[in-house]
Every structure is written in structure tokens, then in C-alpha cells.
Amino acid sequence: MYRTTIMIIALLTSSVVVNGDSEIKLPQANEAIAKHDKQVAAAEAAYKQALIKAKTDCVRDLKVALNLTTRKGDLDDANRINAEIGRLQAAIDNLMSKLRKTTYQIPATTMWNKTVRLTKGQAIRVQATGEWSPNGRKNMKGVDSWPPRGRIGEGKEFPIGADRTFIAETDGVLEIGIDDGNNPNVYNDNLGSITVTITFLPLSQDAPVQVEKN
């Protein structure tokens, strides 16, 4: 009897200790964990949002200060302010680099190419690189010359260009494609593809942070 009790205790203890391998089965417990994970993710997103906003606001204000001090001719102070802007910008870039990102290849031969699904109010940054052509090999050029365009949920199209930050005004899949215009608005004479990186910004509708390229 004594030995059996010891064995049962040992079994119970080991099942707790080796819990790393086993999954919790009770739905209520899994729901509690899922709720926690969701709340933590939201808190982290809000924190990152607040950091990015504070730093972006500061960069904006320091650029005004930089103009003032440059006009006054205090170059030493201008250099100090400029260095601080550089530090803040690096911190913003670092925060941005940790955000959720997805990459797509967008061929020139398809008018619309499906990418991420967006919900209304989601802020995203779309960056495009590569060369493509709306009409044959001689016109292979970068996205500055042949900017991509987008639409959400098959809605109204809008320009994207090389680097654009915007807030989704509606739910739907973001589709991206080359603007074929008068070239001659057919897609089977097109060539190349571009790489598009979409970053989900932790921003709400009332806190847009503009990170468009100057």
C-alpha cells in the first residue's frame, strides 16, 4: 500500500514536471490562454504605437527647431539637434522593422494581384522595388517610372508608388498591379515583376503616423 502511494505520487509529480510535451485539453483553459495571448499582443501593439508616435512627433518638432537654429547660425547646436533626429529615426526604423511584414511578387502581366486581407482602420505601409514594363523589353523601368497601383475589396483604385503609408477605409483584400494606362491597356505585352513588402502598422484610425518617403 505504501509503495503504491509512492508510485502514484511519483506519477503525478512527473506528469506535472514533463508538462512541456503535453497539450492542455480543457477548452475553457485554452480559451483563457488564447484570450491572454490576444490581450498581450494588443498591449504590445499599443505600446509600440505609442513609442512610434512619440518618436515621430519628436522628429517633426526637432526638424522645426533645426530650421530655427540653422537660421540663427548656431551650427554646433544644429549638429546636436541633427544627431538627435538621427538617433530617433534609427529607433523608429528599428521599431518598424519588428512589425508584421509580408512580401509578394507582383507580375506585370496580371492587372490585379491579391495580397493581404485588411480590415477597416488598419494602417499599412507598402514598399515596392524591382523593374517591370507595361509594353515590352525596351521599357523595363523601376517603380518610380511605372508605379504600382492598388485597390481594396475591388473598390476604387489609388496610387501606391515606391513607398506609401495609408489606412484601409474598408474591409477587403488589397490587390496590387501595374498601371498599364495607354500601354495600350493590355497586359499580355507586359514584362517583369516587382517585390512588394507590406508592413502592418500598430496604429489606430485616430493616430496615423506618416512614414512616406520624402
Ligand SMILES: [Ca+2]
Ligand atoms: Ca501593356
